[in-house]
Amino acid sequence: MIRLPFPPAALSGHAKGHWRGKSSVTAKWRAWAKAAALAAKVTAPDQGDIVVRIRFVPPNRRGDRVNFGNRCKPIFDGIADALKVNDSRFVPLYEYAEPEAPGRLEIEVHAL
Template sequence: MSIITLPFPPSSLSGHAKGHWRGKAAETKKWRHWAHVATKEARARAPADGDIIVRVTFVPPNRRSDRSNFPNRLKPVLDGIADALGVNDRRFIPQYQFAEPEKPGRLEITIGPST
């Protein structure tokens, strides 16, 4: 099983983020692209059919953020992974784990079939 590793996503990706839509759109596009490239580099594969378990481990850079908001930052990441796998992201069943902070922070994502 391969691990897709990405930097820790910024709060600007959250649905609650304030600011002009154009700036957020550029940030969203960048993260979607990064996730696509990282998925291809990890040579991740999806099962041909059925649900796909997406296990996300959040390793935050510090203790300042609210863990309940971390999943809100993942939409462009999951979209990029789905693009790279050639699947619709509605098949994803996300599972979240929260690790102790480590600088600079990261996401560790594994993909697998549902059991």
């Protein structure tokens, strides 16, 4: 299982500001996700769909659960980098837990 901190609103598609300011945050999260996937020794099948189950444990009740998935794009990219696959094979499944500070993501990767 991959565990990461809860992603910030800055990764949301609705985040305001210049793209350059957002790109450093995006790159950091992509690198964290790749490192976490490598550390967890996640594997993927050579072909077919790959299920990526994400359990959101938000730090509080603020935020819009509909947008939580948007924050995960750099995380998907980092996991794909670690697996050396195209993230178009990913089938994301989202679960939402009750808030628990400081918040986290719990991610499982497996064949469909």
